[in-house]
Amino acid sequence: MSEQNQTRLLEVLNYLWNYTDKEHYTTIVEILKYLETKGIAANRKTVAGDIISLQQIGGIEIVCIKSTQNRYYVNKRFFDENAVRVICDAVRSAYFISDKSGKSLINTLSTFTGPSEKKKLKTPVFVDAMIKTKNDDVIKNIGKITDAITQRRKITFKYFDYTVDKTKIYKNNGKVYEVTPCSMVINDGKYYIAAYEKEADLVKTFRVDKMDRLRISSFTADPIPKSFSVKKFAESTNMFGGYVSEVELLCDNDVMFGIIDKFGKDVATEAVDSGHFKVTATADISPTFFGWVVGFGGKIKITGPESIVEDFKNTFDKC
Numbered sequence: 001m002s003e004q005n006q007t008r009l010l011e012v013l014n015y016l017w018n019y020t021d022k023e024h025y026t027t028i029v030e031i032l033k034y035l036e037t038k039g040i041a042a043n044r045k046t047v048a049g050d051i052i053s054l055q056q057i058g059g060i061e062i063v064c065i066k067s068t069q070n071r072y073y074v075n076k077r078f079f080d081e082n083a084v085r086v087i088c089d090a091v092r093s094a095y096f097i098s099d100k101s102g103k104s105l106i107n108t109l110s111t112f113t114g115p116s117e118k119k120k121l122k123t124p125v126f127v128d129a130m131i132k133t134k135n136d137d138v139i140k141n142i143g144k145i146t147d148a149i150t151q152r153r154k155i156t157f158k159y160f161d162y163t164v165d166k167t168k169i170y171k172n173n174g175k176v177y178e179v180t181p182c183s184m185v186i187n188d189g190k191y192y193i194a195a196y197e198k199e200a201d202l203v204k205t206f207r208v209d210k211m212d213r214l215r216i217s218s219f220t221a222d223p224i225p226k227s228f229s230v231k232k233f234a235e236s237t238n239m240f241g242g243y244v245s246e247v248e249l250l251c252d253n254d255v256m257f258g259i260i261d262k263f264g265k266d267v268a269t270e271a272v273d274s275g276h277f278k279v280t281a282t283a284d285i286s287p288t289f290f291g292w293v294v295g296f297g298g299k300i301k302i303t304g305p306e307s308i309v310e311d312f313k314n315t316f317d318k319c
Contacts, residue, residue: 008040012050016062020073021114027069074114081117084109095189096209098136105139133209138191141214142184145193149181154217155195160210170212179204180221185234194233198222205233243286248304249279255299262292278303290315 015034020026028047035042051072055062061076088106091097097105110118141157148155156178159171179195182203186192191208203225251259252275259267259279268280283289290312293300302312 004040005046008035008042008046009050009053011035011038011040012047013054016051016054016072016074017060017077018111019115021117022073022075024115025065025071025073027071029069031072077112077114081113084113084117093189096133096138096142096186096191098133098138100136101139135209135212137212137214138209141208141211142191144214144216145181145184145208148216148221149183151216152221154178154180154219154221155214156217157214158212159206160212176213177206178217178219180224182224182228183230183233184208185230187234192233194228194230196222196224196228203228203233243284244282245285245305245308247281247283247285247302247308249281249293250301250303251277251279252299253277255296258296258300285311287315 012031012035015031016026028044028051031047032042032044035047051062051064054060055064060074063073063075065071088109091102091105091109094102145155147153156176158174158176160168161171163169177195177197179197182194182196184191184193193206193208193211194203195206196203249259250272256269256277259269263279263281263283270278270280272278285308293302293312294316302309
């Protein structure tokens with residue numbers, strides 16, 4: 001196929017992709033007018049041949065409605081439109097994606113849909129009390145950390161927090177951290193990285209949205225301590241000064257959905273009486289977990305072991 005024919009074929013695809021769907025069809029005459037604006041010479045026969053060629057591409061379904069003037073539209077694309085909408089809503093609700101980055105991502109995702117769906121994507125579902133990071137570099141930083149892990153390189157960055165008057169301040173006395181990235185996890189909509197700092201001989205946890213001026217270093221990564229466990233790291237991001245333990249709960253019958261939502265459908269449960277059931281599960285025992293229990297307004301009670309019952313009482317005595 002000549003370069004001229006390739007260009008024409010791509011422009012025909014571009015027009016069908018961006019301007020047609022089940023509610024918006026086109027004709028060869030309209031495609032010819034579009035090609036003319038691009039300075040591309042064509043006729044009915046060549047455009048009809050281009051459409052036949054495009055119909056043979058996997059993942060794209062171009063429908064032809066036979067009539068005096070055949071009508072064409074893209075019916076099936078690489079991504080299902082409902083899937084694109086769900087992904088867009090996930091982008092909107094993700095804490096680690098800033099408003100600016102989110103809009104850019106959604107604009108990119110919208111190119112996988114037809115003109116009708118593009119309009120629908122502009123009317124998102126309501127996300128209750130949505131709070132977004134102000135750090136526009138999070139997505140780029142995630143990519144850099146992933147590359148550094150793959151390439152076995154160190155990374156450098158500054159790490160910040162906020163003072164009581166909401167002023168941004170760098171930790172470590174403003175010095176640049178130089179660490180070996182070990183692994184990343186997502187918890188509660190936030191990315192965390194485990195990184196080995198050779199100077200302190202410790203694996204430390206950092207939140208990616210609090211990392212600034214992140215760079216991939218030219219230095220080779222240090223060996224990761226054999227004691228490091230990705231599973232334990234993931235568990236540690238769930239709690240604030242907590243620990244993992246088996247716990248027993250006494251629950252009202254109407255909180256079963258909440259129990260499954262927390263521990264999964266395979267969690268061990270046992271009927272106690274007509275109105276209650278018992279749960280035995282492994283949990284991250286921390287103030288966060290205790291807050292989850294209290295959130296059910298007395299419908300969930302911690303019954304054992306006794307040490308956790310005492311920790312629960314002591315936590316709220318401090319409040």
